[in-house]
Each structure stands twice: as C-alpha cells, then as structure tokens.
Amino acid sequence: MYALEARHAPVVSLWVWYHVGGRNEVPGTTGMSHFLEHMLFKGTPGHPKGDLDRLLARYGAMWNAFTSEDVTCYFETVPRERFPVALELEADRMRNALISVEETEAERTVIVSEREGLENDPSFLLGEQLQAVAFSRHPYGQGVIGSKEEIRLMTRDGLYTHYRKHYAPNNAYVVVAGDAAANELLDQAAKAFARLDAEVPVEPAKAPEPPQYGEKRVIVRRAGGALPIIQIAFHSPRATDPRAPALSALSVALAGATAGGGESASGRSSRLYRALIDSGLATDVDATYTLRKDPYLFVVEATLGSGSTHQQVERVILDELARIADQPLEADEFARVRRQLLSASAFMTDTITWRAYRLGEVLATGAATSLAEWYDRLAAVAAEDIRAAAESIFKERSRVVGWFIPEEPA
C-alpha cells in the first residue's frame, strides 16, 4: 500500500492494481481478465448489483476500471469524507464478487459491443494485427480484449476461477492520493484490507519472446476507413530496463509529449511532426513507449495525407529514426524535449487522480519505487542516452511494419 498527500482539493483517489491481465491468459481464454473486470461491477453479497454504481454516482465520484496486458486496475476519486466507503467497496469486491451465471450472460453482449466499437476503428484493427505478428510466443501478442469468438465462449466458472486465483491482497497494489496526511490515508486503507486473507501466490506468466531475426510485415485491407495508416513497431525493453526513461524521452523527441490530434499546438517542434505533418505527407503522427513488465513495443503511427504513399511515409519515418539513432540531439532541441518531458510529468501529477495513477503505474511495472525516483530518472536523461536508446532498438531485424490500406466499398 502506498499513499501520497495532495492537499489542493477536498478529494481522495483510490486505485487498486491487480497483477493480472492479457499476459495471464492462454489461447481459448483471451480476454478473460477484461471480461472479469466488467464482472467486478456486478455485485457482491454485501453490495448487490447497482449498489456500487449508485453510491459512487451519489458522491459525484469519478470512477472506472481498465485492463492492460499486465494489470487490471480499478479506481474511484471521491470527496474526502467518502474515502472510507470507496475503501469498503474495493476491499469487498477484492474477494466477494458474485459473478453469477445470469450476469455473465448479460455482460457478454456488452463486451461484444465494446469489441465491435473498437473494430470500427482502422487503427485498432491494424494495431491488433501488428501486436499479434510481433509476438510469436509471449502472450502480449494476444492483446487484451480477446476475440469475439472467445468472448462468446467464456464461462462463468472459468471467470470465477480466474478471479479467485488473481484477486487477493498479495497480488495487488493499493495506491491512494488525496487530502489527508499520507500516514492517515495509509492507516485507513490498511484497516479496510487487513481482514482479507492472502491467496496462494500466482506464478508470474513465463513465456519469453525469442529474438526476432528479420523484419515482419502485416497488411490490413478494409473499406472501413478513408485514410491509409502506417504503424512501425520495434521490440523494446521492459520498464525496469535502465533505458526506460531515455525511451520515454525518445518518444517525446519524435512526436511530442502530448497527443491531441489536429487541434493540438504542442509537440510541433518534434522530429516526426516536422518531417511528416509540416511537409503535408501525413495528417497525424504519434510515437509511444509504454511501460510494461516484459519487453514490449515502441510504436510509431502515422495517418497518411492525401497523395502520400505508404512507401514514402515509411521511408521518411525510417530515415528520421536512423537520424536520431545516429546523432545526439543538439542542445536547444534537447532542452525542448527535456522541458516537455518534465512538464508533462508535473501536469499529470498536479491532478490527484493521475498522481495516484502514475505512482501505481511505475510501481506495478517496476519502473521505479516512487514518483520522485521516476522523475529523477527522467530528469537525468542526457542527449546521448536518447541516441543510444534509439540505436539499441531501431533495428531492421526487430521491426514490424503494418499498413492499413483502405479499400473501396464493395
């Protein structure tokens, strides 16, 4: 359990991180952790279905949950005086979720609907294929939401077994930030979860991804999009790797710190914005390094402008990646990147909810043991570290290239 004091607003944000996600699934059950996440809102003996929603709504809470390849996470940001209720709800559903057959059936169609909504987006379709092609052994290749077919096959008993195995105090992080002394927040959280027993420890998923020995390519053709997309992924190190802060800085150097589409004014001094957007070759570009427990992917994505070809844009991206791997950033450019990186970190932690999220993220992935440590590591990144990090991952042999090619409707 971890707590942070944040006194500027009368609220507390509670996050519970479980070490279970796409990585803990095998073919035939992909999407199980995500399905289970939905079922944690369907009631316990103490709080029947709808109770949690109504209570949190009544407090004006901001609350939600998400599942990633590594973790499943639940959070609620509530007025300070409601913190004990939030704790009680989370401690209760850590071990007492009902997961009834009826509710499993009712929620199945909601999850299929979520999946169908994602399928409407060409970027999701391409990204899912790219991820599948990138990993031949590691479960990261399976993604998170699962196929529609497997969602339809998911059983109540399978979900419940998954729940009992992974939802226990010894497989979770609790992170709290808010308007009280840290030790007070911690004491309250400790009391709420203290009565819960530990479960048999879960063996971490072990399926190391073997090295890739040459470029892989994937093409998705569909009429459901108007503009061509390109995604280029490189196998990249895990969050605990010493290069992780430099890779975060690298993503800023390439595409800025804040995504925001056409209306965003920031990040326009970045390498790929200048090479692709200012030149009219693309309408949108992003570069992402994600903190993950195991080696994952550094992904560059661009939406092509009118009249551009995939070959052209791919060439420009690869040239820029080679350039940044070859020469360190000049002093003024490095200063801009560093300011964006550190400011973005400050912006995020000035919001109580995201302060708690950020701490949970670095803890759960092993990137750092505190926000201050992570910030210091970002602040210590030098221009040469960015170049070296780029050189270490931007290799043809560990590259996966995906093209989305829109087709005319039949």
Next chain:
Amino acid sequence: MDIVRKRLPSGLRVVVAPIAGLRSVAVLLAIEAGQWFEPRGRPGIARLTAQAMLRGTTKHDSRSWADALDGIGAAARLDVGSHAATFSAQSLGADLPTLLAIMSEAVIGPAFVVDEVELVRQQTLAQIEEDARNTRAVAERVWRELVYPVGHPFRARAIGDPEVVRAVTAEDLRSQHHEAIRPKGAVLVIAGGVESAAAVDAAGRAFSGWDGAASDGRAVREVALAGAVRRLEVVPDKTQSDIIIGWPGLPRNDPRFVAARVTNMVFAADTFASRAGHVVRDELGLAYYVFSTIGSSRGQSPWTVRMGVNPTNVERAISVALDELRKILDGKVAPEDLELAQDKLVGELDVARESPGGVASLVLEGEIFDLGPDHLERYPSELRAVTRDQVVETARSFLPPERSAVAIAGPPLPGAA
C-alpha cells in the same frame, strides 16, 4: 475559492483562481468566435481561422512559434465549439508570462501565410474525408442535418463544409479573424500554482495590444422539429452502429437550463447513474456506451443521447431509451432518481477541483455566460432546488419523442431495404 477578476481596458475579462501547492497552471482563453458567430453560409471558417492562428505570427514563423511553445514544455490546443473558440493550455507556474505571450501572439497577430493556410486546408479536408468513414462522425453530421435548417450555425459540425474549406483564402481567414477574434466578450481564466496579482499583470502585459469590439453574432431563428425524423446512413465495412437521438436544446442563459441539466442526468447523462444507461446497458446488455449531453451556448445547442450497438439491436435500443423518456414525461420520476441526479451533479463539482484544468472549466462557464460572480457558490443550491415537476416539465418542453431526430450510422440494418 479565492477568485480575482479584472477587466482590461480592451474589455478582456481576466479571472484568476490560485491553487496552493501546485506546480502547474491551466489557462483557458474563450473567445466568442465559435460556430454561433460564423458568417452565414461559411461553416468551418471559424475552425480554419483558429487552426491557421497556430501556424505562424507576424513576429515568428510557424516553426519558431512551435519551438517557443515546446521550449517551455507547455501543452496547448485551440478548439472551436458551438459558442467559443477556446485556447486551452497548461504550463509550469513560473512559465505563465511566457505562455501568455506565446498565446497572445497567435491570438493578436497571426500571419495567415498562404502556404500555412494551404497546409491547414489539406489537413482539414483529410479529416473530413476520414470522418466520412467514422460512424460517430457520420451520425453527428446526419443528426445535425435532420435538426437544423440550411444556414443555421449548428447545421454543420465545427470542422465545416468541404466546399467552404476548399474555397477559403488566406484573406478570408484574415477577415474572419478581424471580425471575430475580439477581446470584448472574451474571458481568460488562469487556475493553479500562481499568485493572483502576478497572473493578472502577466495577462495585462501579454494582451495589451488586443482591441476591437465584440461581434454581435447573427440573428438565428428558433428551431423546432415538426415531427419525428430519422435517417440511416450506411458506412461500409463497419461492425457497430452508432445512434444519436436528439433535440435542439436551450441557451445556457435560459432560466430553465439548470433544470435541464438535472433532467439530462435523470434521463441519460451517465451510463450507470441515469435511467436510459441503466436499462440499455446494465439490464439488457445492448450497448457498451450510452450517455447524453446538453450543449452550452447562446443558441439551441444539441441535446443528444448517443449509443453504440450491434445493428441487430438498433431498433430495440432506440425504443428502450425512448420508453425511459416517456416514463419521465408521464411524471414517473422517483424521488431517489431525482436525488441521485442532484447528488451526482453537485458531487462532481467537488471532484472537478482536483485539477487546475477542472477549476478553470468550472470558473469559465460562469464567466462567459455572465452567470454572476457568485455563480459557483449558488450553483449547487440551484441544482438541489430543481423539483420533480420541473424535471417533468423540462422533458415535456424539450424532449418530446414525437418530435425527435434519430440518426444511425453503421452497417445496413437487418431487414432494411
């Protein structure tokens, strides 16, 4: 909150809400230059003007302006909505004077260089093309076409009409900038880790050269649907249908607007706390998302319910959502439903204070719609004062199912011709 207000000689209102303990500051500059203030027949020109303002000034070309913004690590964007063009930004508190200077350059002295305008045009056309295959964007376009007559400022989405975008010149944008980007009627809100007097001074220095009277906006006729209208637009090779059910809303200054917000929450605003979401998602499992929004502007912004559902469930989802509405119209509003809606809306005000951006947004609404300096203090009790009868009356006045507009975008529907 200890809010400081100052009106600059130009008419620009500066409002500062300091928040102790924060390193960063959020800035919102709302200019009355949204769709409501676009010249008739030129949908999209407000957004094009705003985007071109971000691509170079008379002092700095596009690259050096971007270098300056990234040089302080600021996040910034300029969005055009139904009422305002809103420049929103965040920087470290110590960088506020620099941030305001960078923003003011774009606001007061954009260059509108021909090549940069061309780039904005091409990006906009690409986005319009992309949106033509995006089911949510198509549903939005279709719904507006069903509700607002030709010439109405809300008939098109803010991104505009492709013909207008293709035809616009740098001179057109210069002219639109001259007419609409004015300090009078504009509000600059600064919230976060700053000291009030220093922030007001910095704002005064940055925007001292900005002048011009407010644009009046144009006379717009009231909109009312004569009957139920509906249109399906097939978007090829999609899996899910996006649905919008909606009505023309009411101006933010209308005394019934607060009751409308409560009505919206009772009906469908929240996927979990509102009635439509509860039934459509939780009870029947028909949709992953279902929510409603009511727009704030001087005019009748959209009041819409949105859902994403499998094509086989489209008819049922619409029917169920409207059934929930009919219950409200019939006066079946349980005290606990009303209380829940009010609690949620009031509670959200506290939670919004957790971020400088949230505080700035709370402050901005009261300022831009002249809701009074004590708006934030009064607002919770105004929400609590809304009665069941007001909810029913508001729904009857503004949400009649027999005069609703339904837009559907996605795969062909089963059984459709």
